[in-house]
Amino acid sequence: MTVDTTSFHTRAVHAGRGQGAASSRATPIYLTAGFEFDDFDHAADHFGTGAGFGYTRTGNPTVRAVERQLAALEGGADALLLASGQAAVATALLTVAGAGDHIVSSTHIYEGTRGLFLDNLARLGIETTFIDDIADPSAWLSAIRPNTRALFAESIANARNDILDIAAISAVGDEFAIPLIVDNTLATPYLVRPIEHGAAVVVHSASKFLAGHGSVLGGVLVDDGRFDAAKAGHNAPHLVLPGRGGQPSVVERHGANARGAYARESVAPRFGASPSPLNAFLIGQGAETLGLRVERQSRNALEVARWLEAHDAVESVDYVGLESHPDHARAVAYLDGGFGSIFTFTLRGGLEAARDFVESVQVFTHMTHIGDVRSLVLHPGTTSHSARTDAERDELGVKPGTLRLSIGIEDVSDLVGDLSRVLTGARETVA
Template identity: 45%
Template sequence: MSDRLPGFSTLAVHAGAQPDPTTGARATPIYQTTSFVFNDADHAASLFGLQAFGNIYTRIGNPTNAVLEERVAALEGGTAALAVASGHAAQVVVLQQLLQPGDEFIAARKLYGGSINQFTHAFKSFGWNVVWADPDDIASFERAVTPRTKAIFIESIANPAGSITDIEAISTVARKAGVPLIVDNTLASPYLIRPIDHGADIVVHSLTKFLGGHGNSLGGIIVDAGTFDWSTGGKYPMLSEPRPEYHGIRLQETFGNFAFAIACRVLGLRDLGPALSPFNAFMILTGIETLPLRMQRHCDNAKAVAEFLAGHPAVASVSYAGLPSDKYNQLARKYAPRGAGAVFTFSLKGGYDAGVSLVSKLQLFSHLANVGDTRSLVIHPASTTHSQLDDAAKIKSGAGPDVVRLSVGIEDKEDLIADLEQALGA
């Protein structure tokens, strides 16, 4: 294989992994340990001083987690990655490296409801201020930039409506402002979209969703594209200034194009502590092996279900970028030619009450707060994931009172359509 770059499916199975050197085990072992023995005092000192790479304590790094990190970095086209306990943890660790109290970051208004809540409320206690922009109006991002802006945050495929974001256009705004572009790629996965190829500097995922794929393990990950100069203008002192806890090391100077991933590990994960369990890393690694197969089936099923719903008399509208009539179809063709994802929304003519009623009548679709499972899932966002928002904010985020969100699984599409048909008829 030395004369060619492995394909996506090969990387999904093999990247980061080798047979265990001690036992010959082919599957990556679960290193279920809190800490690791040092060779001697000098070895310990070099690890703690960032002069050598190795294992110290599972809160900071673990060999099972390291395979997961290398695999996702390879799939996303990044230089390095850091696995953490959840997608929310990934967002906290990323922004801790970028923001000081009083700083701002711009976020697309169309986001997962939990992220909207985290950005609007939880981050206020850190003194981090979110400024909202409309991903359908690129100029709104430009207007939102101020001297306090330190980052721009978007989703590649937005939750819950499945709309496609113009990553390249927003990347241009970020470059002009001199700030990194952070892209949550959870709903697309790197099988459909690789944001780094379109100008992203940092990619985050909830590993809980499509990458893990089986609804059995929480996890998050941060991928460093290695594309941003952290020393420019002194905006990012966590990376550009001497670190007193590491004998004055400047992380960008020392670690170059994977300095951000290192900062997230040795400044963020070390002190905030949202470590990913090695067992969960093992489960997610196993899920990633089938990512290409699953994602294609997810997308094919989702398109069939969306087409059915678009023709049903009880349905007012369907928001799925894979439909030729959808306003995001051209962006889907550009960014996600293999498929427009498996999460989308539709509106019912009966409004809020019809949405609540529908989710209670479905039998094959599971009513729960998750996406990206092999099983098909349904939720009424206005009464659950986006319930903390007022009606105007719900509508702006794509989760109006009449909206139902589907995460289409890998079952037989005919069975999914039959379940929807009986529930809509009832």
């Protein structure tokens, strides 16, 4: 045994650093800001090529393991884990667009993303055109300009459950070498994988279904790895032109993975959107049971939606799993394994009925979140969609009596029992 002759303070800092190699079945958590280099040349090689790990903001073994996991689930070439879903959306858009560019987006998107378009990207000189009829390829086509750099939509829209015709809209983008970016948070890769239908980039709020437990924030960007410099280079000069000081272009270094590599090298780390390795670990653990959870949540949601649709106190139910939904046929064509677990329904009693509902439920939790193992409820008109005008809310199917449900994995009889108890009083009031 070698005797350590350094001082107490030095031993406190260094004594634990020499651990032996071990093979962990679970993904190890590398909770460290930086990584020790083997020697002088190792450091130089890392900074010259990007190989290996030097600093967690630019790469971490725990994060990288989860990125490989999520890329495999979405069927993409590579994934980039980020600090939040908003970070994933912002990174995806800043990877393809810059000052003077234009984006075409569905109007049926998360309000935080809409605010990003209208308030933040607009200040950077990036303009957005919103379209309502997202199922009509001609609507997307008519909105495209010479400076359009991305099409953006959600696979299942919040809150009306509109279903994106991914293949048709990605074909419109392909005609002009414009990538379709799909937010697949509500559907998850268990139900649909947009890249398989032609989408170029998929983003998620990993805080939702991917993690599933509602404990951490995170986001992910998955790239298809099909960037064609010859076809799309004129829309992405930052990928095909030489770098600063005459360095090789991103395409020269990464080929068809250039778009994803640019997001990893130049956007995410410079804007500081890197995730905590601990959060990455928890997202990865949650994703292992994604299919089991989404299958049960979707089954529960369909039963709850059918029960609500038949209730006298309910004016309407916007759940794409119901045959009454206008996008049901498209959902059957795209979604495999269920119809998701997020939907809205509208009470006949208006705002006061909605208020009574959220303050009376016991099994459902009243909070801002979706994709949790727990069933959740929120009143969009006074929360997520409060910044919209009355006319805009009405167009999106958000009325005074509209409530959004995120169905969890509880026993469905308990969920229906909670709804029945609350809505019995509402039915009597309406009558």
